[in-house]
Amino acid sequence: MVIEKILNHISNWGKFWFGLIFLGSIFNAALEKFNFFSDTPYIWVLAFGSGALIGLIAKIRGAWL
Amino acid sequence: MSESSDQSNQFSFEKEKAIAKSFSTRFQWEMILIGLGQAAIWLSLWPLVLNGFLDLSIGFVIASLCACFAYLPSHEAQHGNYSRGNPKLRWLDGLVGHITLVTLKFPYHILRITHMKHHAYTNDPEKDPDYANAHNTSVFKVIKNTLDGTTVQYDKYLEVFQNDNAFVNSFHKAIPLALFYKAAPLVLVVIFPFETLLLWWLPAKIGTVYTTVFFSYYPHLGTSTGRYQSTRFWSHWMPRFLNHSMQLHFIHHLHPSIGHYDEPKAIEALKPFLVAKKVPGADQIPERITLNPLIKV
Numbered sequence: 001m002v003i004e005k006i007l008n009h010i011s012n013w014g015k016f017w018f019g020l021i022f023l024g025s026i027f028n029a030a031l032e033k034f035n036f037f038s039d040t041p042y043i044w045v046l047a048f049g050s051g052a053l054i055g056l057i058a059k060i061r062g063a064w065l
Numbered sequence: 066m067s068e069s070s071d072q073s074n075q076f077s078f079e080k081e082k083a084i085a086k087s088f089s090t091r092f093q094w095e096m097i098l099i100g101l102g103q104a105a106i107w108l109s110l111w112p113l114v115l116n117g118f119l120d121l122s123i124g125f126v127i128a129s130l131c132a133c134f135a136y137l138p139s140h141e142a143q144h145g146n147y148s149r150g151n152p153k154l155r156w157l158d159g160l161v162g163h164i165t166l167v168t169l170k171f172p173y174h175i176l177r178i179t180h181m182k183h184h185a186y187t188n189d190p191e192k193d194p195d196y197a198n199a200h201n202t203s204v205f206k207v208i209k210n211t212l213d214g215t216t217v218q219y220d221k222y223l224e225v226f227q228n229d230n231a232f233v234n235s236f237h238k239a240i241p242l243a244l245f246y247k248a249a250p251l252v253l254v255v256i257f258p259f260e261t262l263l264l265w266w267l268p269a270k271i272g273t274v275y276t277t278v279f280f281s282y283y284p285h286l287g288t289s290t291g292r293y294q295s296t297r298f299w300s301h302w303m304p305r306f307l308n309h310s311m312q313l314h315f316i317h318h319l320h321p322s323i324g325h326y327d328e329p330k331a332i333e334a335l336k337p338f339l340v341a342k343k344v345p346g347a348d349q350i351p352e353r354i355t356l357n358p359l360i361k362v
Contacts, residue, residue: 003240010247011220021251022266029258065213 015064019055024048076341084338085320088331093146093324097157100138100165107131107168110264115257125263128168132272135168136280137309137325143177144321163242169276170246170269172239178232179222187295187318188288194222198277199285211277212270284314288345292319298339298346304358312359315344329354 010017028047058064110128113119141147142162148154162173179194186192188199197216201207210216219236226232254261284296296315305312313328316335323331332339332354339347351357 006244007240010244014247017251022254022261025254025258026262063213063215065209 013059015058016052016055019058020048020052022051023054024051027051076338081335081338082320084334085323085331088327088334089320089322089324090149091324091327092149093141093326095326096138096141096324097147097161099134100142100161103131103134103138104164104167107264107268111260114260114264121259121263124260125268128264128268129271132168132268133275135165135272136276138162138165139173139176140180140280141325142173143180146322146324149322168265168269169272170250170265171273172242172246174235174239175219175243178235179219182222182226182232184318184321188285188290192225194218195281195285198281199288201282204278204282207278207282208274211274216277279308279311280314283308284311284318293339293342293344296345298344298350300349300359300361302360302362304360306358313354315339315346319344329357 024047027050028044031043031047107128110119110124110131114121114124139162142158142165145155145158147157147161159173162177166173166176183193183195188196190196190200193199197210197218198207201210207216223233223236250261250266253265283299283301286297286299288295288297296318298312298315300312310325310328313332316323316328316332316339317325320331332350333352336347336350336352339350351359
């Protein structure tokens with residue numbers, strides 16, 4: 001039952017979580033590499049927010065590309 | 066006796082099977098070496114890159130090559146071509162099948178059971194799990210859909226084969242590993258963002274696209290259903306050594322127990338049967354396949 005709920009959640013919200021965590025972490029690491037952004041506070045909000053937004057759009061569209 | 070009856074006797078299935086069987090006995094050591102070797106190389110990239118012994122860009126290239134080599138050793142395992150029916154060696158099928166797929170992040174049990182259905186129902190729009198890949202309108206759409214993950218329709222095939230206990234059980238057996246392959250990159254990316262992207266996620270995508278284009282799309286392009294009609298002989302500009310000789314995939318569909326590296330010799334021996342049975346493209350098969358790159362510009 002618990003596994004079934006997890007699988008349902010992943011199949012419904014997997015793209016969102018992937019966007020938030022995976023893409024967010026990549027964007028965050030990439031922005032930290034740029035000197036221009038390195039001193040900007042809360043830059044991680046932009047990084048993880050962009051990742052989550054891309055994931056949410058993919059969830060609504062039902063496809064990444 | 067009529068001419069057609071003479072021909073059907075000359076090219077009988079029993080004779081074809083006997084010839085194919087003579088190429089189905091050798092121990093597939095090359096595939097074991099490639100499967101376990103690429104996984105070991107891929108795994109060793111992590112400490113080498115993380116400790117600064119290897120540049121991440123070089124690690125990415127090596128990881129992508131490993132991912133392109135990852136599927137075929139598992140494919141031989143899926144057909145039991147390491148154990149060859151010996152129960153004492155069945156562990157070898159599972160070992161190679163599981164370990165080689167780490168690079169591609171796919172659970173062995175799911176690939177094995179869906180591949181068996183692909184063989185049983187090749188080109189059937191409802192029952193062939195590879196149908197969406199094999200019958201796409203262009204290679205670019207295959208690439209897009211593979212990157213997108215939209216051709217992986219596990220839910221659909223769980224429903225189609227819901228009364229097949231072996232199919233459903235294999236799926237359930239694979240769930241923990243499938244969850245691990247979903248969760249592991251999400252944990253790793255928080256700690257090692259670029260390394261996770263360039264050593265695992267992107268190479269796995271490249272390897273999956275390579276496998277789908279050359280294993281699913283080209284060999285079945287424009288073919289129909291039926292034992293001798295579902296897979297074709299084809300050639301293009303790329304030497305066959307760069308695409309795992311998938312020009313010869315049709316012989317695998319006819320006789321899956323022939324080892325991958327024994328397929329050229331088997332085709333040379335079976336060519337009259339393939340032409341007589343009207344395998345698509347069989348009349349284009351050259352007399353000599355061994356070491357022939359099969360280039361067509």
